[in-house]
Amino acid sequence: MSVVAGAQNVPPITISDPDKNYLVTTGVEYIEDKTHSLTYKDVVNAHYEVWPKGIPNFATTSSAYWLRIRLRNESSTGKLMLRLSAPTTDSVFFYEPIGDSGLKAHSTGAAFPFGYREKISSDLIFPVSVTPGTEKYVYLKASSTSPLLLPLSTGTNIAISDSDKYKDIFWGMYMGLMLAMLLYNFFVYLTTRDASYLFYIGYVLAVILAQITLSGYGFQLLWPKSPWFSIASTYLTPPLAGITGMEFLRHFLRTREHIPRAADRGFFILYILYGIAIVAALAGKYTITYNVIDMTASLVSIYMLVVAIVIWRKGYRPAGFFLVAWVAFLIGVFIFVFKNFNILPYNIFTAYTMPVGSAMEVILLSFALADRINILKKEKEKHQAEAIAALEENEKIIREQNVVLEQKVTERTYELKRSNDDLNKALTDLKEAETQLVESEKMASLGQLTAGIAHEINNPINFVTSNVKPLNRDVLILLDTVKELEQIATSDMSAGEKAKAIENYKTDIDYEYLQIEIDQLLNGIGEGASRTAEIVKGLRIFSRLDEDDLKKADINEGLNSTLIITNNMLNNTIAVAKSYANLPLIECYPGKLNQVFLNMISNAVYAIRKKYGEAEGGVLSITTTFDESNVHITIGDNGTGMDENTKKRLFEPFFTTKDVGEGTGLGMSIAYNTINKHHGQININSELGRGTEFIITLPLIQK
Template sequence: MKASLLLAIILSSLQTVGQSLSNEPTFKLSYLVDPDGQFTIDQVAGREFEPVSGARLNFGLSSAVYWIKMELYESASPSEALKIFNGTLSEANLYIKRGSEYELQRFNNEEIDATSSYTTQFPIFDLPVSAKDSVVYLQVRSHNVLDLPFYLNDKNRIMKSIGFDFLYFGIYAGIILVMFLYNSFLYFSVKDKNYLYYVIYILMVGLAQACLKGYSTLFLWPNNEWLIRQSVNLSIAMSGIFAIPFVVNFLNIRRNAPKFLYVLFSLVIVYVVGIFISISGNYIVAQQVLQINASLVSVTILVCGGYVFSQGYRPAVFLIVSWFFFLSGVMIYILKDVGILSFNIFTNNSILIGSGLEAALLSFALADKINTYKKEKEESQTQALLISKENEKLIREQNIVLEQRVEERTHALKETNESLQMTLDHLKETQAQLVEAEKMASLGQLTAGVAHEINNPINFVTSNVAPLKRDIQIVWNAMDVIQQVALSELPIAEKIQRINTFKEEEDIEYLKTEIDFLLKGMHEGATRTAEIVKSLRIFSRVDEDSLKFADINEGLESTLVILNSVIREGIQVNKQFGELPLVECYPGKLNQVFLNIITNAIHAINKKFNGDIGGILELRTTVDGDNVLISIQDNGTGMSEDIKEKIFEPFFTTKEVGEGTGLGMSIVYNTIKKHRGEIKVESRVNEGTRFTLVLPITQQIV
């Protein structure tokens, strides 16, 4: 009904406005091609123009600039304005000779407000001409079809014709908007994708018509140069792209005509290619590609619809009829563009009429499809009811058998679960034993290191006890001798001589030096023992289950002290410790991490150098924002990529049998993960390995 109303309004308006377009023209036209757009008005005025008949010129798709010479007749009624019925004309310049100079009136669709005194997408020029045989020159160019229907009349009639153009497009836009809103509501109600594709498609079609008529330039994106130039090509391409999925879904092409899928989606690709051509700046080539592809799409959809209808698919008839109306409007418009049909209100708005009818008919088609769905659903429900009754009978018969099988299966599952539980308990015990074994291995290594480190200074102290005891005895003896000499009645001189003789015999001066040396050695041994005990206390913290703020550098130092016995003379230890804040962590667990990584590094160095000079172990600590970075690097044997990917897997080890449990690096990984940290491993075969531990300074554990 809405489509019929549109036709009635348009046909009635033809009597009002169409007459003025069919009158004999009051001017004579001729044209000149300017291929590069380099001609000036002075150069053009002296050239020969190609004469044409009628009040309209059509140059099709062309990138050239055209000059139009318009000779006005004195016998015609005085005309006050010139209108060109083309809403996509890019630029038009009108030159009116005033004495020896030319008056210029400009129109540019990228700057309508700045170049025209009329708020319309149509070029309109004032023509206050009264002299006989007056001549004006018009320079035009366009990125679209260069169709130039001219209309001379007074301003009131011209504005009236523009008003009718607004009316026609407003009615069309209203139809599109109503169809869009109504079917959008249906989509959200029934969730049928047909409606979604339909509303997107008609929205793109409406946008394409707005671009072809120039209303998008006037209302949607005025003064946007890029969109004004691209909008016609992009909107045509998008309407074609969205038409294809709608047709595919509406006709159920995947089931009814699967071979057409490849053809339709290949045409989508052509549309995309046309978009890229247009964006690259080749507007004319892009429009030629899009026009050819649109024709192929139209023919393909009609053929596809006919084929699907021949297969008995009833909704296809609506698509065929609606597409026929739309294509009829397009064909009339094209025939008008190429000059086969005359320009009038009907031919100029044929696409609006065709697409409006198409939108209405497709909406009816979707409504009919819902009825088809409803009928199919009722039939399906009836069939399902019959099947359910038969199934109910089968279910009753099978229930008895199923109950017996369920009971048997339940018994078997129960036995399986018991077996799995026993296996799980065994695995937990094994895991606990393996973790304990790793701890004992570390403890053994720790004990051996501490025993070795403490034994050296203690041996130094005990070895100095006997000489010191002997020297002290000599001191006691000297005191006795001196006392005897002092208490004797000998002369003073003889007393002094006897004491000096005794001192020389016992070498008292050397004795003093030796005692100082022995005491200094015992002091150093005791001090070293105290440092080792302190490092042991730092390393073996018992606060593993509670977070503490600890000094990371201190933990690394204590670990090196513990491992001092296994670091051979050929290994050079480089320490570059930065100034670190106290880190919230589990200190004992982190010391275990340091021990495991450094032990592996020493093992790799020893394996490569075998006690020779050249091994380097480098420890470095730095602060990076909210994290501390701990780098432990060696120049040992290194690892291949395959081994590097597996080092954190439990029970994986590259050591000989009996040398490792394969849990050390797994414990390292889990400990760092518990600290919300990160481990980075870099390694190359025969070049070495670097472990970088990233630890947050504070733990925000939820």
């Protein structure tokens, strides 16, 4: 071995057993590089400090540290290895002197792609060539944003490789166990649909992700080409595990029911702290992230423990299972931390207590969830028993009540029978009354119709009869004239005398006026007869003896016939404004529609008379229009109008605003039912004091 300047009297790490791993806890020399500027040439012969016994632990630091390790090979092979079991270390530079002036250098760590490593392993492994029977110094420069803990071990190539295999087997078993718990509880969730299982599955996934990240397998298997995420995941996965763990606890132990609301909200403060850590990690502020995570994890551990104890003391059994599982995990964490601070020795047991503790926690929590099924089953059985007891009690009450009810039913049946008889009699009376009222409305309309016809026919008949007497007188005069002309014609007078006698007689009877009068009397009688014929024709159209048959009819013709019948109501003081479109024939019951028109025109005339009396100024307007599927008839007036209450009740049977004896209140109800029978509509526009407008819409074809 060449002499190294500055080397102190530290014993070498002697490798003699080819099947044994040697933990480097003594003989480690170190130099702090605060500026990260020292090179191998600067430190190869520099003065080193000797690390006390135990694993080198430089905690959270911004400095880089150089380590010098003296290896002595007493085995039969010259191929040794130096392993650093800290896969989350950002960067490690390894230097191995070769001969008198050569140097082998290699860089690796979480800040370099995984492919940079000389040996495929989750740990950082550096091959070292040391001739059997000799010794050699090797150098490491390490720096990290996470705590700089450097658990080093050395041994032959075979020993380190075998140890690596055992590590892979352990982590494979761990992952298999965790995935088995995850899948088992997922299938249980599909059966029970209990949300607690989903939160448990989320927590297990977060724990798995955190463990494979801290063990280096995440970098090796999931993101080997992403050094940035390799470093960031170290700070992202623990908060994720903490958040999902707290959510699982809250749902599994029903914290909203078992602890005060303010205490339950305390979890949200911890969520915020973890959120700050995640944001800081994504921003690359790893020192802040580590400190926040360290503080929050301590608070979470204590808070969850206290909450579980409080709920357990209230008698909620699942909290007891959770306490056992959580304590098992915390024990594993404490042992792991004590090992890092050299309070406990570094060995296989202390190196793997955290994953073992997390596995124990997951298994115990799975048992707790299984026990939760038993609890839920017992609660269900209890509720079912209570329900059965309640049903039996209800059945007993029902049996007792049935006796009373049967007696009451008998009594009520008799009373109902008597009431039913009374109601049937009342119903019969009501039907008779309704029939009488409908007949009364018909008779009222008939009386109105008869009065109108009598009045309308009376005028032209009077005109005829008044002309008959004078016409009879004139005819008698003409007959006398014929006799006089016969006498003059048979007399012995000369032709001149006869002509003079005839002319004198014509002058005596005023023959020219007689001709004019006879012509006027005949014209008057003809006009009276024509008017009477027109009225009779209108009556025939209005009455429609085939009113129960659906047929095509002209709405304008029906309106005109109705106006003829009601002409006497207008009394020459109410103006009629007609605006008829050239309507197509529609399918309808013509007689029934004419009755509707009669009722509406009568109401309009009544409203006008109510406002104007016998004075002029009233206007009755009738307009017809049509579109591709409907005919629209608008009947309006400028009478008294209606208020909102009257409009709402207008079509109610027996409702009327007329004085007693002037109406039955059935006219508009019958009109409404008639329009409904035609599948039409009646809309009303009315303003009190200004008039009313009825808009009737009828389909062209009845479907």
